[in-house]
Amino acid sequence: MRKSLWLLLPPTAWLLLFLVVPTAMLTTAAFSAEGRAYVADPDTLRLLWRSVRIAAAATALCLVAGYPVAYFIAGCGPRWRNLLLFLVVLPFWTNLLVRTYALIFCLRPAGFLYNEGAVVLGLFHSYLPFMVLPLYGSIEKLPKRLLEASQDLGASPARTFLRVTLPLTMPGIAAGAILVFIPVLGAFAIPELMGGESVRMIGSVIDIHFGQQNRAAGSALTLVLMLFTTALTWLYYRFRRTEGLV
Amino acid sequence: MRRALGAWTGIVLVALYLPIVVTGVFSFNDSKAMRWSGFTLKWYEEVFRDHNLRDAVTKTFLIAIPAALLSTVLGTVAALAARERFRGKKLYNTLVALPVMVPDIVLAIALLTLFYAVAVPRSLGTAVVAHVTFDLAYVAIVVSARLQGLDRSVELAARDLGATAWGAFWRVTFPAILPGILSGAVLAFTLSFDDFVITYFTAGTGNTTLPWRIYSLMGRFGVTPEISAVSTMILVASAALIVAALKLAKVPVGGGGR
Numbered sequence: 001m002r003k004s005l006w007l008l009l010p011p012t013a014w015l016l017l018f019l020v021v022p023t024a025m026l027t028t029a030a031f032s033a034e035g036r037a038y039v040a041d042p043d044t045l046r047l048l049w050r051s052v053r054i055a056a057a058a059t060a061l062c063l064v065a066g067y068p069v070a071y072f073i074a075g076c077g078p079r080w081r082n083l084l085l086f087l088v089v090l091p092f093w094t095n096l097l098v099r100t101y102a103l104i105f106c107l108r109p110a111g112f113l114y115n116e117g118a119v120v121l122g123l124f125h126s127y128l129p130f131m132v133l134p135l136y137g138s139i140e141k142l143p144k145r146l147l148e149a150s151q152d153l154g155a156s157p158a159r160t161f162l163r164v165t166l167p168l169t170m171p172g173i174a175a176g177a178i179l180v181f182i183p184v185l186g187a188f189a190i191p192e193l194m195g196g197e198s199v200r201m202i203g204s205v206i207d208i209h210f211g212q213q214n215r216a217a218g219s220a221l222t223l224v225l226m227l228f229t230t231a232l233t234w235l236y237y238r239f240r241r242t243e244g245l246v
Numbered sequence: 247m248r249r250a251l252g253a254w255t256g257i258v259l260v261a262l263y264l265p266i267v268v269t270g271v272f273s274f275n276d277s278k279a280m281r282w283s284g285f286t287l288k289w290y291e292e293v294f295r296d297h298n299l300r301d302a303v304t305k306t307f308l309i310a311i312p313a314a315l316l317s318t319v320l321g322t323v324a325a326l327a328a329r330e331r332f333r334g335k336k337l338y339n340t341l342v343a344l345p346v347m348v349p350d351i352v353l354a355i356a357l358l359t360l361f362y363a364v365a366v367p368r369s370l371g372t373a374v375v376a377h378v379t380f381d382l383a384y385v386a387i388v389v390s391a392r393l394q395g396l397d398r399s400v401e402l403a404a405r406d407l408g409a410t411a412w413g414a415f416w417r418v419t420f421p422a423i424l425p426g427i428l429s430g431a432v433l434a435f436t437l438s439f440d441d442f443v444i445t446y447f448t449a450g451t452g453n454t455t456l457p458w459r460i461y462s463l464m465g466r467f468g469v470t471p472e473i474s475a476v477s478t479m480i481l482v483a484s485a486a487l488i489v490a491a492l493k494l495a496k497v498p499v500g501g502g503g504r
Contacts, residue, residue, distance in 0.1 A: 004411070005332060011324035011382065015341050018379045022356035025363055069258050072251035084255065086492075091262050093488040095440040097457045097464070098477040102265035105272070105469050109280050125262065157247065186349025188443050193464055203351050203443075210358065210447070222355040226348065233347045237340075 023226070026219050035220035048224065051201040054116060055185040058123035062131035062180050063173065065124070070135035070172075074142075085136065092129040099126060100190050107194075119195040123184045130183070131176040138172025139165075171239050178236040182229045266481060273474035289475040299476065302459040308370050309445065309455060310438035313377035318431040320378065321385025322423075325393055328386070343387065345380040353380060354447035361448070368450025376448040377438045384437060385430035392426025425494050432491035436484055456480065 029035065038044055073084045091099060103125055104113065112118055142165065150160040188203030195201070202225050209218030276284035293299055324342050328335075345353055357376045361368060396419070404414040442457040449455065454462070456476075463473050 004326070005330060007323050007327035007330070008332070008338065011320050011327065011342060011386070012338065014320055014379070014382070015344075018357060018360070018375055019341070019344065019353070022360035026356045026359045029359055065258055068251050068254045072248075072255045075248065075251075084259075087259055088262070090485065090488065091266070093436065094266075094484045095457060095477075095480050097442055097460050098480050099266065101460065101464060101469075101473060101477050102269040104464070105269045105474065106265040108469055125265075128258070128262070182347060183349050186351045188351050189461060193461070203349075206351060206355060207447075210355070215359075215362070218355065219359060222352055226352045229348060229352065233344075236347070 026226075027223055029215060029219035030223035032216045032219075034216035035223075038217040039220045039224060044221070047200065047202065047205055050116075050199075051185060054119055054123070054191070054199070054201060055181050055187075057116075057120045058127065058184050059131075059177050059180045061120060061124040062128050063135075063177060066128055066131040066135055066176070067173075070132045070139050073132075073136055074139040085133075088132050089129045092126075096126060097189055100193055104194060113194060114196040114198055116195070116199050119191050119199050119201070122190045122194040123187060126190060127180045127184055130179040134175040134179060135169065135172045138169040138175075142168055174239045175236060178232045178239075182232055185228060186225055269474050270478045270481070273471060273478045275471065278471055289471040290479075292472050293475045293479070296472070298454075299456070299459060302454050302456045305370070305449075305453050306439055306455040306457075309373045309377060309449070309453075310435050313374045313381055313438045314431055314435035316374070317378045317381035317385050317434045318427060321382045321430055321434070322389050322427050324382060324386040325389035326419075328390060329393060329398075343383055345383040346387070350380065350441070350443040351447075354444045357444075358447050368448060368453075370449065370453055373445050373449035373453065376444045377441065380444065381434035381437055384433050385427075388430040388433060389423060389426045392423045396422050429491040429494040432487055432494065436487050436491065439487075440484060 069088065073081055073088075076084060100122060103122055107113055107118065107121075112121075146164055146168070147160060150164045151157075155163065185201075186203055187201060188207065191199060191201040192204045192207075202221060206218050206221050206225075209215070209221065272280070272282075273289055274285050274287070275282055276286040276288075328339060328342070332338075354376065357372070357379070358368075361372055366372060400422075401414050401418050404418045405411070409417065440457060442455075442461055445453075445455050446458055446461070449458075460473060460476060460480075463470070467473070
């Protein structure tokens, strides 16, 4: 069959114009003298450290809470498995602001808001599906024979988990951690609404800079965020090693 | 052990859904307090009377519908192109899937920089452009999944039997991938409908969409029964849309992970 390479043109042109060119412009704006000075500022470094710390805590919480869930789902029969996966994923497809509102609605009477813990909880609540899906994918593929062999050779369940299950599901853990960490680091609405002025993350500060027409600083901060995510995306694709879009 | 895992899964699911259910229930509560004092629909009536909210709903559709249509066409074309063999295919795949991985605020600021540079004032149009750029990736992924299940020899057979390339596409390929295209379209619409960050940075003042309106209401008033009522309606609507999209795609959720 003759190749239909002309098909490449419309999407490539669109993405060049509205993704590649804008990113190049953003990079140029970020490398202005003002932009560079802003990134080197101790206040900016403190902001970056706080954002990374919060994102890492939320990712860790997703992993610790999500691993048993993924493990349980992988051991269910096909019917329950699909239902449970559906239930885990469904909230993700509903509006983020609405979910955050619901969480605030419930946390407010308890007074647990406007601190780092609340932000971590909010991010965990919204991004858990990103962790459970890849974990489920790798746990489901675990060869049962290896687990049985480990048991037969006298290993305790804990030892089997630490020496067999955990290492074999490492690709799922890595993929899940990256898939959660990236959007969480760039989160804007959740930290703004649940953390307020005291727990600002990168996203809120980018918004403040552009609101004050302080574009060089805003672009520089966006570029830092982009570099973080590019590095992690590259890692993600190394762990995934599949061809094609799916 | 299995029982403990099951209990934990139950706890996590309750933690995910409880706030949503509580908010929904209290949107029918007669008093503004967190104590139940009788069923009412008055908050919903107030929501329907609110001009600003109605205007926000209109704006949301004015962005989401064109964005969904355009991204469905572009995303389907992108997925069809990804089937061919060509040089730089890896780069092409990365480019198409990139908007899924990049945090939305990065995409929004990059486009904002472009709009500033070419001095295009922000409008519903610039918001549609921004939405298409990220919707496209999701449509391409969904349609690609459908294309992978399609036996290419059927298309070749159509060509051998004298169909033109165009004819073979419309009579063979298109009907086979139509469910994927439709679910891609619903997905794109849902993503655009729910989006806050991209719209916030690229639509400009005066084009406040529904999520944006909720964001500013929350910033100003915190928690109110009216916001609870709007939230409940949005939640029910988007859950229904997603179930429809999944039914159309006929793919088990998360089969094989993302």
